[in-house]
Amino acid sequence: MKLTTCAIGLLCSLASASALSADPINVSSSGSVIGDDVLYSVGGGSAVTMGSAGNMDSISVGGGWSNNLVCGNMNLSNTLENQLNGATAGFQNIMTSVVQNATGAVASLPALILQRSNPALYNLITNGILQARLDFDRSKGTCRAMANRMADIAGEQMGWGQLAEGQAMGKTLTTTPDAVAAVQQVEAQGGNGGVTWVGGNQAGGSGQKPIQIVGDVTKAGYNLLNNRPAGDPSAINKDTCKNGLVCNVWSTPAEASAFATRVLGEKQQQTCNDCPKTVTAAGVGLIPLIQEAYDKKLEALQGLLNGTKPMTAENLNAASSTSIPVTRGVVKALQDERDQDLLAKRLASEVALADVLEKSLLLQRTMLAGSKEPNVAANNLAVQTINQQSTDLQQEIQNLKLDLEMRQQLAKNSPMTIIEREKARAENSRGVFHGDPETGRLNQLQSPKTNQ
Structure with a gap:
């Protein structure tokens, strides 16, 4: 019976030890x-x-700031027409009554005939166009200044778009020496050309891979520490790793990137005109x-x-x-x-x-x-x-x-x-000597009783 009880107890202890909790x-x-x-x-x-x-969901932000090159949407033709027609201030403030008379003349006479037939009116319109051009350039300069101030406040939201615009301007000037044509071409393209990213490839633009800052930089660091090109996506086996520091922990750049984005989250950037500029995902921590x-x-x-x-x-x-x-x-x-x-x-x-x-x-x-x-x-x-x-x-x-x-x-x-x-307390209790509660009780027991 005792053996059976011991066997049952042993089995129960093994079962409890093997429970993977x-x-x-x-x-x-x-x-x-x-x-x-x-x-x-x-x-x-x-x-x-x-x-x-669990993993956090991605959050898209920046839809309202998607037109990063807002100043490129300004139109000189509309500015001139509105200036001469009095729809906007500028030349109207100089000679309002003359502009109203010039509208009909401009509509019916070519510039050369107008110059011959009415030199004063021609000069007036020429000065109006010059004034409109100055107002346009001043407004565009003000817009650029506001965009720069917004970039200082918004940070990456506007900064990536300005970076894409600057790189596009540099590439355009190599093939288009005409400054005016180059500016017009860059403004029409916007940020669709993207920016130069890891490995020298364009990213973030229209039809291009988004810029995933944490993931892409982690992959690049993984490859650089293993003496490989920054954009190499292949795995490193144990024989090739040779007790390497990084490849022993993560066998591929994608594994290292997944660990980084899970812990830290991700910040994705795009510069194309019709796409959200920033998509973020929070990390879960360690x-x-x-x-x-x-x-x-x-x-x-x-x-x-x-x-x-x-x-x-x-x-x-x-x-x-x-x-x-x-x-x-x-x-x-x-x-x-x-x-x-x-x-x-x-x-x-x-x-x-x-x-x-x-x-x-x-x-x-x-x-x-x-x-x-x-x-x-x-x-x-x-x-x-x-x-x-x-x-x-x-x-x-x-x-x-x-x-x-x-x-x-x-x-x-x-x-x-x-x-x-x-x-x-336990140690002190072991040293306490419990004496006889009645003094001389042992002697009294050993002595013979006397008759009273």
């Missing part, structure tokens, strides 16, 4: 902790806050990634503990990170640990934290390398965005560090004091 660490789930001081000395249950989150890594590390670790997975180097690596390796000795010690469930989960949380932080620091280095790509480095708008994203990532890492340190400090505060005081 990735729930948050719950101290009460396995009864009282054998070594409470161990629990609080390591900082409590999990290393940092963990939880899941906490959901730590939760996902924790689930995988705990599953691998529990497989080693319950014997369902052999203790091979590959299985040990699956439960480890680069900075916190799980060795055979650690697994053996946990197998003999009476509070195995709690400590295994704590170990898995620390390994998951280390794994995600390692990837985050490597992502920072990858983005820094990508920002040195010539076409990216020459684009101050892109460099500013990458620097801001790198700062955000560094802040996320600092928040995790603060969370870890705060948990350790709080867990070592009141809980450890309570446990230490309880231990002190």
Whole structure:
């Protein structure tokens, strides 16, 4: 009967140990902790806050600012007609009554005949055209100044369009030396030509690939760190990687880009006239990634503990990170640990934290390398965005560090004091000598009774 009970108990313990639960660490789930001081000395249950989150949806903005080259929509012909016909101020303010008489003459007589038949009227109209031209140039200059001020406030919304316009002007002047014709051609084209982006290709324009700043720069950095062209999309196998820093973590530039955009989000830019200029997607940060890594590390670790997975180097690596390796000795010690469930989960949380932080620091280095790509480095708008994203990532890492340190400090505060005081009381109780409550009672028992 005792053997049967022991066998049932052993089976139940193995079943509970083999349950792959990735729930948050719950101290009460396995009864009282054998070594409470161990629990609080390591900082409590999990290393940092963990939880899941889905990917954020993209948000399109900038539809109202899609006409980035607004000044190119100005029309000189309409300006002249409105000036001479009195529809707008300018020449009308100079000689209103004469303009009204000039309208009919201009409609019926060619300029040469008008000059011969009425030189004064011809000169008046010529001066009116000159005045209208001056007003047009002044208005266009004012529009350009307003656009520049708006670019200072709106930042990338207008800046990318101005960059596309400037590059288009440079290309147009190489084939069209006529300055007036070049300006007209650039204004008609707008931002449809896009800008020069990673690898020297045009992007962001009409029919071109959108500019995905975080993803494209991360891909470029991945390739540059592996001594490849910035736009190479191919994978790197383990033999070619040769223990490389980046290719050991992500086998393709797309994997590195997916990690970056999930953590940091994405900022997509376009310069074409009839498309949204900016499309943004928020990142989820590092906490959901730590939760996902924790689930995988705990599953691998529990497989080693319950014997369902052999203790091979590959299985040990699956439960480890680069900075916190799980060795055979650690697994053996946990197998003999009476509070195995709690400590295994704590170990898995620390390994998951280390794994995600390692990837985050490597992502920072990858983005820094990508920002040195010539076409990216020459684009101050892109460099500013990458620097801001790198700062955000560094802040996320600092928040995790603060969370870890705060948990350790709080867990070592009141809980450890309570446990230490309880231990002190227990030690003191062992040294108390309980004396005889009645003095000389033993002597009285041993002495013979006397008759009273």
